Amino acid sequence: MDSGFTKYEAFIRTVQLGRITAAAESLGYTQSAVSKMIASLEAEWKIKLLIRDKEGVRLSSEGRIIYEQMLHLRQEEQNLEHLVQEIRGLETGHISISAVASVGSHWLPDILQGFSAKYPAIDYEIEIGDYLEMEDWVSRGRADCAFLRLPTVGTFRTMEIGEDKMVAVVPKTHPMAAETALSLDMMCDDPFLLLDRGENMETIKQFRSRGLAPRVFLRTYDDSVVLAMVEKGIGVSVVQELSMGRMPYDVAVRPLKENIVRHIGIVWDPDNGSAALRKFLEYLETWKGAQKQKKSE
Numbered sequence: 001m002d003s004g005f006t007k008y009e010a011f012i013r014t015v016q017l018g019r020i021t022a023a024a025e026s027l028g029y030t031q032s033a034v035s036k037m038i039a040s041l042e043a044e045w046k047i048k049l050l051i052r053d054k055e056g057v058r059l060s061s062e063g064r065i066i067y068e069q070m071l072h073l074r075q076e077e078q079n080l081e082h083l084v085q086e087i088r089g090l091e092t093g094h095i096s097i098s099a100v101a102s103v104g105s106h107w108l109p110d111i112l113q114g115f116s117a118k119y120p121a122i123d124y125e126i127e128i129g130d131y132l133e134m135e136d137w138v139s140r141g142r143a144d145c146a147f148l149r150l151p152t153v154g155t156f157r158t159m160e161i162g163e164d165k166m167v168a169v170v171p172k173t174h175p176m177a178a179e180t181a182l183s184l185d186m187m188c189d190d191p192f193l194l195l196d197r198g199e200n201m202e203t204i205k206q207f208r209s210r211g212l213a214p215r216v217f218l219r220t221y222d223d224s225v226v227l228a229m230v231e232k233g234i235g236v237s238v239v240q241e242l243s244m245g246r247m248p249y250d251v252a253v254r255p256l257k258e259n260i261v262r263h264i265g266i267v268w269d270p271d272n273g274s275a276a277l278r279k280f281l282e283y284l285e286t287w288k289g290a291q292k293q294k295k296s297e
Contacts, residue, residue: 005074007037007038007040007041008070008073009027010023010033010034010038011038011041011066012071014034014050014057015059016140018057018058019056020035020038020056020057038050047062047066048062048063049062049066049067075141075271078273078274079273082273082274082275092121093119093121093122093123093274093275093276093279094122094123095123095124095277095280096127097124097125097126097144097145098126098127098128098134098137098138098142098143098147099126099127099128099129099148100130100131100134100264101128101223101243102223102245103147105245106242106243106245107161107162108126108147110287111283111284112124114287115279115283118279118283119279122279127142127143131148131149132153135148135153135154135267138267139269141269141272144274145266145267145280146267147264147265147266148265148267149202149262149264150263152267154267156267156270157267157268159265159284160264161264161266161284161288162291163263164241164264165256165259166203166206166238166239166256166260167238167244167253167255167256168182168186168236168237168253168255169226169227169230169237169239169252170182170252171230171232171233171236171251171252172250172252173233174236174252176236176254181254181256181257182254182255182257183256183257183258184206184212185210187236188213188215189215190236191215191234191236192214192235192236193218193234193235193236193237194216194219194220194237195220195223195237195239196219196221210258217235218234223243224249226239230249231249231251241253266281268281
């Protein structure tokens with residue numbers, strides 16, 4: 001990427017992340033370097049691109065017009081790079097992936113291990129987020145693709161990858177630990193530890209759709225916090241089975257009688273012409289088939 005596009009990318013990333021410090025960290029530059037690149041653009045064009053305040057930075061009215069054009073230019077540059085990759089046989093490439101935390105820690109390592117063996121020169125950027133913000137990242141080009149719950153709110157191309165069930169989690173000393181399966185109404189009498197984030201509001205929806213209201217004692221974004229609290233006997237919870245994969249907590253995990261399943265897939269913008277992304281999607285079809293085969297054995 002030449003110096004002009006480097007400045008453009010610094011500006012774009014600053015707008016997307018809302019802070020120069022965050023943009024610098026994501027790009028591998030110092031905060032000073034990113035500030036100088038943006039200042040250079042403003043001086044060269046004699047336009048105020050960003051308004052700085054205590055919350056971070058935001059676009060000026062002129063900056064908003066420039067930002068939209070820069071996104072277009074970046075897409076054109078990426079399309080050119082993708083064309084070159086195809087001509088060269090995909091010797092190199094880059095894929096920006098966003099995912100919910102459970103997929104990022106339990107499925108992606110296996111997926112990337114296999115894909116990287118076939119295409120070792122492709123590099124990656126992985127960002128963890130919730131459903132709605134990841135859809136926004138894909139629509140704005142911040143991410144090439146996202147692993148999230150289907151169906152989506154936005155209009156994307158999608159491919160279902162697998163399923164993930166909700167499970168009940170209780171302390172091992174709790175009387176409910178003696179049950180082989182639990183129901184949502186049984187989870188309403190104890191202090192409830194709620195995973196309160198975009199991807200997990202489904203938990204509350206499942207209770208409310210059945211006329212139930214858990215006694216929410218604690219809200220948190222972190223699965224490990226919930227499981228650590230359950231281990232200490234502070235309360236009970238409902239989490240996604242996939243998030244339990246490598247958790248080192250001594251808790252009782254029981255299936256839900258309601259058999260609540262979420263469908264997880266990958267979404268991408270159909271206008272994304274990345275050769276690397278296309279190969280990645282082709283590999284995912286193979287990986288998905290292999291997972292189904294393992295389950296049937």
